[in-house]
Amino acid sequence: MNGNKHLFIPGPTNVPEEVRRAMNVPMEDMRAPDFGPFVTDLLTDMKKAFRMENGRVFIFPSSGTGAWESAIQNTLTAGDKVLMSRFGQFSLLWVDMAERLGLTVELCDVEWGKGVPLEDYERILKADTKHEIKAVFATQNETATGVSSDVEGVRRALDAAGHPAMLFVDGVSSIASIPFEMEKWGVDLAVSGSQKGFMLPAGLGFLAASDKALAANASNAPKMTRCYFSFEDMIKLNDTGYFPYTPATQLLRGLRTALDMILADGMEAIWARHKFHAEGVRKAVAAWDGCELVARGPEWASDTVSAIYTPEGVDARDVISGAYTKYQTSLGTGLNKLMGKAFRIGHLGSLNPVMLCGAISAAEMALLDAGAKIEPGSGVAAAQEHYRTKSA
Numbered sequence: 001m002n003g004n005k006h007l008f009i010p011g012p013t014n015v016p017e018e019v020r021r022a023m024n025v026p027m028e029d030m031r032a033p034d035f036g037p038f039v040t041d042l043l044t045d046m047k048k049a050f051r052m053e054n055g056r057v058f059i060f061p062s063s064g065t066g067a068w069e070s071a072i073q074n075t076l077t078a079g080d081k082v083l084m085s086r087f088g089q090f091s092l093l094w095v096d097m098a099e100r101l102g103l104t105v106e107l108c109d110v111e112w113g114k115g116v117p118l119e120d121y122e123r124i125l126k127a128d129t130k131h132e133i134k135a136v137f138a139t140q141n142e143t144a145t146g147v148s149s150d151v152e153g154v155r156r157a158l159d160a161a162g163h164p165a166m167l168f169v170d171g172v173s174s175i176a177s178i179p180f181e182m183e184k185w186g187v188d189l190a191v192s193g194s195q196k197g198f199m200l201p202a203g204l205g206f207l208a209a210s211d212k213a214l215a216a217n218a219s220n221a222p223k224m225t226r227c228y229f230s231f232e233d234m235i236k237l238n239d240t241g242y243f244p245y246t247p248a249t250q251l252l253r254g255l256r257t258a259l260d261m262i263l264a265d266g267m268e269a270i271w272a273r274h275k276f277h278a279e280g281v282r283k284a285v286a287a288w289d290g291c292e293l294v295a296r297g298p299e300w301a302s303d304t305v306s307a308i309y310t311p312e313g314v315d316a317r318d319v320i321s322g323a324y325t326k327y328q329t330s331l332g333t334g335l336n337k338l339m340g341k342a343f344r345i346g347h348l349g350s351l352n353p354v355m356l357c358g359a360i361s362a363a364e365m366a367l368l369d370a371g372a373k374i375e376p377g378s379g380v381a382a383a384q385e386h387y388r389t390k391s392a
């Protein structure tokens with residue numbers, strides 16, 4: 001193969017060269033006297049990415065799924081009632097985990113292409129006058145369908161009902177990419193992971209916990225059995241900058257560099273850049289005859305990933321395999337019921353317009369090869385026009 005492969009799946013995302021170099025270091029002593037201050041600073045700076053001053057951030061040697069589990073096990077117990085919604089593969093898997101851990105899920109099933117149903121949430125919360133619902137869950141960015149939900153709106157629904165439930169947010173494919181405000185939105189547990197907006201390899205699960213969530217963990221109310229993901233064990237050692245088990249030292253070194261890059265750019269600039277990048281992809285999709293976003297309207301369209309229906313009669317699997325084998329470009333597959341019907345372009349993390357024009361070009365060629373009757377060059381031209389004339 002000549003040249004590089006091109007990675008446009010919505011995670012793992014492209015790792016910047018600086019971050020890769022920062023991880024290329026010898027193994028180090030995780031009990032060394034200077035390791036503690038390094039970790040303490042890292043945990044403090046992680047709070048800036050989540051936009052919080054109180055509470056704390058946990059870093060688990062897991063993927064995002066481990067942080068999902070930790071959030072539930074440390075603050076809830078089997079039989080607790082929770083409010084969730086399902087509208088794609090990732091929100092579906094979170095519901096599945098909640099049920100397998102024994103929670104009683106009040107479930108809103110939503111058409112794939114839309115997101116968290118705010119009116120239903122508000123109605124259900126208002127009807128729950130005995131406050132049996134202990135937690136409300138929201139998948140901020142459904143990576144399978146390219147749909148973003150209004151987390152601030154979920155907070156408003158809780159407040160409108162005067163409901164004390166904790167607010168859980170899956171921000172794996174949104175935090176450090178699109179607007180997220182832990183404290184302003186009153187989020188209690190926010191889950192993320194290293195391999196999406198944080199521009200690292202997979203292997204770290206991030207979990208931000210508010211003071212309210214930490215108090216729920218410390219309270220006498222019954223909680224699930226937990227061990228590896230226990231807050232208590234983590235807090236005891238994290239307070240001095242150490243871990244209850246061997247930390248992934250190289251990933252932490254990479255995180256230091258990634259976080260330096262993120263904080264130097266500033267969260268607002270990163271959010272604006274993701275919007276600018278996403279808009280170019282959406283312009284391309286609009287130019288492709290017969291293609292459309294899975295998101296059922298601009299208010300749902302995600303700035304980190306676009307899921308795109310292929311034209312009638314064009315199997316999205318052919319587009320994805322053609323893009324990979326012929327053009328060395330990885331596009332995201334259609335998950336679950338979108339299999340064969342849609343492909344995805346991940347546009348989060350370390351990217352720029354020329355890289356995205358490359359992804360759009362590969363998708364366009366693969367669509368043509370798979371039989372789509374689109375105008376050659378139409379998507380690339382539309383994206384170019386956007387990237388030339390607009391800015392972040």
Ligand SMILES: *Cc1c(COP(=O)(O)O)cnc(C)c1O
Nearest residue numbers: 063064065090141143172173193
């Ligand atoms: C990727 C993703 C997950 C799963 O995270 P892992 O790191 O693969 O465990 C969960 N939720 C969303 C929204 C995701 O995009």
